[in-house]
Amino acid sequence: MIDIRAAGPMEQFEILPIIALDFAGVDISFTNSSLWMVIATSAIVLFFFLATRRAALIPGRVQSAVEVLYEFVSDLVRDTIGADGRKFFPYVFTLFIFILAANLFGLVPSIPGTPAEIHTFTPTSHLIVTLALAMVTISIVLIYGFWKNGLKFFKLFAPSGLPIYMYALIVPIEIISFLSRPISLAVRLFANMFAGHIILKLFAGFVVSLLSAGGAVMLFGIAPFLGAVAVTALEFLVAALQAYVFAVLTCIYLSDAAHAADH
Template sequence: MIDAAFRSLRAAGPMEQFEILPIVPLTLGGLDISFTNSALWMTIGVGLTIAFFYAATRRRTLIPGRTQSIAEILHEFVANLVRDTIGHDGKKFFPYVFTLFIFILVANYVGLLPSIPGSPHEIHTFTTTSHIIVTFALAMVTISIVLIYGFAKNGLKFFKLFAPSGLPIWLMPILVPIEVISFLSRPISLGVRLFANMLAGHIILKLFAGFVIALLGAGGFASVLAIAPFLGSIAIFLLEFLVAALQAYVFAILTCIYLSDAAHAADH
């Protein structure tokens, strides 16, 4: 039995879990808009979120039950984050930051679920946030909101973000490019951080798990050694459990900081 599992799993390299596979092939004007496994797991994540918040708000009581408590803690956590970083202007951004935080959090955690054994490759567990196009799109939405809101609120004074008042004129040619590069690097660091963390964590997890199967398959004394990568993969999984929440939090807090910059650009 172990031999069969070994043979079927040896083919699956550590990168195989990131493959995009179409489930329902669709094209629109020459563009490939197939419903893929990535789309499937996004849908599962959003579906779970909607189901959870429906269950949590169905019976609203003064003294909350378990699900209502969790929903209230999540709400309070993000509301405090928005209020502390953006200030009184922040309230209108709460829906965006909350949606972003919950989407990334659930996508990260759903990606940690084990695949159903023997199921076709198309529906194996997939972490949508391990693809840079997804995280970069989320980062670009944040930066677009910062730009649109920044110009709408401050007008041309938004450029004060790049040239703070009181700056000596001879320093301008050095400091303005530095500030511009610093601003342009925001969506990149925002997108790359989440993507790289998810990608690296899942590769390491798969490698360690692969070692266990390989050592068990070797038999004899080597099988005893399998305990080491097994314990290792448990440790990595616990770390990933932490990183999943941490990266959603970092993404949300940085979104708040950038929005706060846009809201207060004229004060610089």
């Protein structure tokens, strides 16, 4: 007997502890979010392990896929940051692949009848996770920016070649824009995942509502079902695109830090 029910649109985002853990009074339970982070990470590691097990001169299918990803991010980093970008490549690559895997695993349908704790969960649909990733990026930007440029890093807020009275306007705008970067970076990814999954659940909920109405009305259930299929396809695009955008914006911010003194 399978328990069929339409979950509320918010239910999918609930954090459910699987193994209760406590560290120095802080609750660090292994939750469904942790489970899917571990699943995503393990999948990446397995994939890369298979790809690099035998680094062949003529790559196989898996190795080709991994090399395409490598070249993609490598080109992105080189084109955006330049020669200084080489040392950030592992970070940007990890960021990209982690977000991509987390987003995509969130789109795997849950197995009906399994406990809610192991239902599909998208770690990146939680603001705290994306905010943490954004904060890591901004911390690297700040630390590297000050290490590389010293106090000249502040030239980032005052682009040269402007009439002097313009600075009164430009500098506050630049500062606000800089301060809003981590927030926009975090909220963009979070809101995309959040909104996409809510819309998916809403369509799925419509299907269940129409089916439960019974009779001929049930036939209308096909419309939201097709809608859910279309939204799932769109969500795959969004999942890949948001991982790419997060990586691109990280690169742009790092490029700012690397070239702040040249402004």
